[in-house]
Amino acid sequence: MDWQICQSFFIMEVFYIKQELPINEQIRLKQVQLIDDEGKKLGIIDTQKALELAYEKNLDLVLVAPNGNPPVCKIMNYGKYKFEQAKKEKEARKKQKITETKELRITPNTEEHDFNFKVKNAKKFLEDGCKVKVTVRFRGRELNYVKQGEDILNKFIEELQEVATAEKKPVLEGKNMFIILAKKAEK
Secondary structure (H helix, E strand, O other): OOOHHHHHHOOOOOOOOOOOOOOHHHHHOOEEEEEEOOEEEEEEEEHHHHHHHHHHHEEEEEEEOOOOOOOOEEEEEEHHHHHHHOOOOOOOOHHOOOOEEEEEEOOOOOOOHHHHHHHHHHHHHHHHEEEEEEEEEHHHHHHHHHHHHHHHHHHHHHOOOEEEEEEOOOOEOOOEEEEEEEEOOOO
């Protein structure tokens, strides 16, 4: 019982190539265009003979272009190829930049001190590289004062104009009006 619990917490990081290529005996074609391990074209050869050439060099025969006429096979170390592809994918994932959106909520009749505090927080979030969504929530009869909410959002944009740009004008959605601010591009 304890072993099963421990087993469920064992996690291993594995990387897969999106597309598995047919190799060696999985290639069921009569003839293929062959490229050797040094990149030289050897011409159109029977698949069995190409497989024998690959085995002589202790490498794999890999079908790299199945839609070619004739299909193209390459002699290579498939395990090494898969490892290099996984490594490239991992590096590409590291270089991806994920932007987070932080949300600040205010009301149409927010006091000056609270407003300044929210502006300071928004500035900090923008400097950290996040986008900021500023939402004005209308409760009950406050929905009659949509213009006041729009004014407070415009004031927010004005306060942060040196560090941020508004992606859109204030948008009313149900009982909320919002804007999204993004950090200004550095020149």
